[in-house]
Amino acid sequence: SQQGEEDPQALSIQEGENATMNCSYKTSINNLQWYRQNSGRGLVHLILIRSNEREKHSGRLRVTLDTSKKSSSLLITASRAADTASYFCSFFGNQFYFGTGTSLTVIP
Amino acid sequence: EAEVAQSPRYKITEKSQAVAFWCDPISGHATLYWYRQILGQGPELLVQFQDESVVDDSQLPKDRFSAERLKGVDSTLKIQPAELGDSAMYLCASRRGSLEFRTEAFFGQGTRLTVV
Numbered sequence: 001s002q003q004g005e006e007d008p009q010a011l012s013i014q015e016g017e018n019a020t021m022n023c024s025y026k027t028s029i030n031n032l033q034w035y036r037q038n039s040g041r042g043l044v045h046l047i048l049i050r051s052n053e054r055e056k057h058s059g060r061l062r063v064t065l066d067t068s069k070k071s072s073s074l075l076i077t078a079s080r081a082a083d084t085a086s087y088f089c090s091f092f093g094n095q096f097y098f099g100t101g102t103s104l105t106v107i108p
Numbered sequence: 109e110a111e112v113a114q115s116p117r118y119k120i121t122e123k124s125q126a127v128a129f130w131c132d133p134i135s136g137h138a139t140l141y142w143y144r145q146i147l148g149q150g151p152e153l154l155v156q157f158q159d160e161s162v163v164d165d166s167q168l169p170k171d172r173f174s175a176e177r178l179k180g181v182d183s184t185l186k187i188q189p190a191e192l193g194d195s196a197m198y199l200c201a202s203r204r205g206s207l208e209f210r211t212e213a214f215f216g217q218g219t220r221l222t223v224v
Contacts, residue, residue, distance in 0.1 A: 035215075042114075042216050095164050096153060100150050
């Protein structure tokens with residue numbers, strides 16, 4: 001069963017704009033991670049935020065976590081065409097779950 | 109840079125045939141996962157190994173799927189007989205330790221299975 005859900009399901013923006021995607025989850029977590037998946041490929045780890053952290057930055061990525069609302073957001077600033085991919089949140093409840101994913105298209 | 113190796117990358121098989129996928133995790137990674145990802149959805153866990161032992165196979169359709177990691181290193185996932193609904197991407201991932209919340213998982217490129 002899907003323990004995590006992301007929205008929007010699909011997002012299309014112009015290069016240079018910011019992209020924000022959200023993840024809501026149902027279980028208690030120790031951390032939350034974001035992964036990226038290029039079409040037809042495996043997943044690549046982007047960033048991990050621990051349950052006692054509220055915000056974390058890595059390059060053009062900013063992740064927030066609100067454990068009271070069981071939600072997280074991923075912001076990609078100054079997007080590039082190469083950012084086009086699907087993005088998944090991931091977290092550990094009694095197993096390692098993934099969200100439903102957001103498909104991001106960055107138009108050059 | 110160390111990678112999780114999976115083979116084959118693509119597999120087309122006929123319904124009712126047997127099919128097998130292979131995964132070689134990053135050296136020293138004790139935890140290994142097999143996930144199934146249907147197009148447009150997130151990965152769903154099929155089986156998790158800790159060394160050679162199965163930790164979680166609650167979502168593995170055991171009437172047709174089997175997985176093993178005999179020496180606690182590489183792993184094989186088998187489907188017999190394959191059904192049309194098994195068409196999906198099969199992803200293998202590994203993690204250094206057994207404490208799930210401490211570390212990231214590394215994924216292979218996946219095997220795209222098409223059952224015809």
